[in-house]
Amino acid sequence: LSGKLSGVFEGLSKRGALSEADVTEAMREVRLAMLDADVALPVVREFVSQVRERAVGHEVLDSISPGQAVAKIVNDALIAALGGAGAVPLNLEAVPPVPVLMVGLQGSGKTTTSGKIALRLATRERKRVLLASLDTQRPAAQLQLAQLADQAGLRAQGLVVSLPIVAGQGPVEIARRALDVGRREGYDVVILDTAGRLSIDEALMAEVAEVRKVAQPAETLLVVDAMTGQDAVNTAKAFNEAVGITGVVMSRMDGDARGGAALSMRAITGAPIKLTGSGEKLDALEEFHPERVAGRILGLGDIAGLVERASDTLDQEESERVARKMMAGKFDLDDYASQIRQIGKMGSISSILNMLPGMGKLTQALGGKELDTSILTRHQAIISSMTSKERKTPDIIKASRKKRIAAGSGTTVQDVNKLLKQFDDMSTMMKRINKMGLKGLMRGGGM
Ligand code: GDP
Ligand code: MG
Secondary structure (H helix, E strand, O other): OOHHHHHHHHHHHOEEEOOHHHHHHHHHHHHHHHHHOOOOHHHHHHHHHHHHHHHOOOEEEOOOOHHHHHHHHHHHHHHHHOOOOOOOOOOOOOOOOEEEEEEOOOOOOHHHHHHHHHHHHHHHHOOOEEEEEOOOOOHHHHHHHHHHHHHHHHHOOOOEEEOOOOOOOOHHHHHHHHHHHHHHOOOOEEEEEOOOOOOOOHHHHHHHHHHHHHHOOOEEEEEEEOOOOOOHHHHHHHHHHHOOOOEEEEEOOOOOOOOHHHHHHHHHHOOOEEEEEOOOOOOOEEEOOHHHHHHHHOOOHHHHHHHHHHHHHHHHHHHHHHHHHHHOOOOOHHHHHHHHHHOOOOOOHHHHHOOOOOHHHHHHHOOOOOOOHHHHHHHHHHHHOOOHHHHHOHHHOOHHHHHHHHHHHOOOHHHHHHHHHHHHHHHHHHHHHHHHHHHHHHHHOOO
């Protein structure tokens, strides 16, 4: 008999749990990878101890190694710690002109990022943006911002403008004037670009805190250089405690930094990372993708490979779960949808069925029809437009439900009928398998 089949059943029956030793071994590697990616030490310690707790005793199929299982748990935990899947957009829900305050150490990329955000808001949302430099110590900083505003304004048909410089005003006065001008001249957003110091100092913090109090920004964005290593903790803590931040921008993600600072920032401030800078040019601004950065942090070849292999195997577990339901005659439309998702990764329903001996006869009973894979994506859309009750008990899907499902999935009632017919054929087949019993099937298959 085929080795394939015995493989499937071995996977079904043998289960185990991760032991303390398995986890300790794997976490040693994770710890090194994180430190190598420049995640701050206290953040690494906390993360590792939390994940260790979660992983010990975790159920795994025999088909994946303990190392793979832990790597997968770590990867998922890291994505969650970085803010979960997907990007968090800027929150500009306020009465215009909406103030946005940029804070951070000198050289972190505040001024450049101010220009990038302005250009993005102007070109993508047709917003009128006023840029104001609050850096009164360095005239060059004010000129730098004015130049960036000119460039952005040129590219966005004049939607971006910088506040004229008035000698002798302090940061708080400039912020007030910027908001005044913003109100009077009908700007949508006012970006306040503060001065930075090379290191954290009390005077700077007091100044920025005062500006925040006066301007009441919708967003206070901490800009951090992605290359920042262990002192990321201190910077984040200091700004969050003294000023309070609502989001983080990681600049210089185009460099060879592995992005560990992102995890440190998120862990210490709790504020979401909203954007990343990927170059000096004005359009080098991107949404933050936790999955990608997680991959970069764990980027040591071994661990990345482990995660990949574990994911493949987990897909296989899902297929096996569905196969079990099939054999128990309890296959429903949710399982069908899950199978469609697996196709291309693991293999189709027919390939799973082909692992069962005696399937040839049953496929013949279906008129020799194979599943048409080209319509599976459409089927997926149709199923996702169904309620969960409809997926569990497709029998209740009559004319009016069909119409609703077709409209919801951008298909026709005919398409819905075809899906239901196909599903019905499959269920009939399952029932036959069930009736014959697994043992009968195996004998029938010539064991
Ligand atoms: P600020 O002192 O915080 O205002 O920092 P700046 O905006 O003046 O940036 C300092 C330097 O970093 C400038 O030379 C920028 O061109 C550069 N820079 C800013 N953001 C990025 C980025 O995302 N990638 C790269 N490669 N350089 C950047
Ligand atoms: Mg600056």
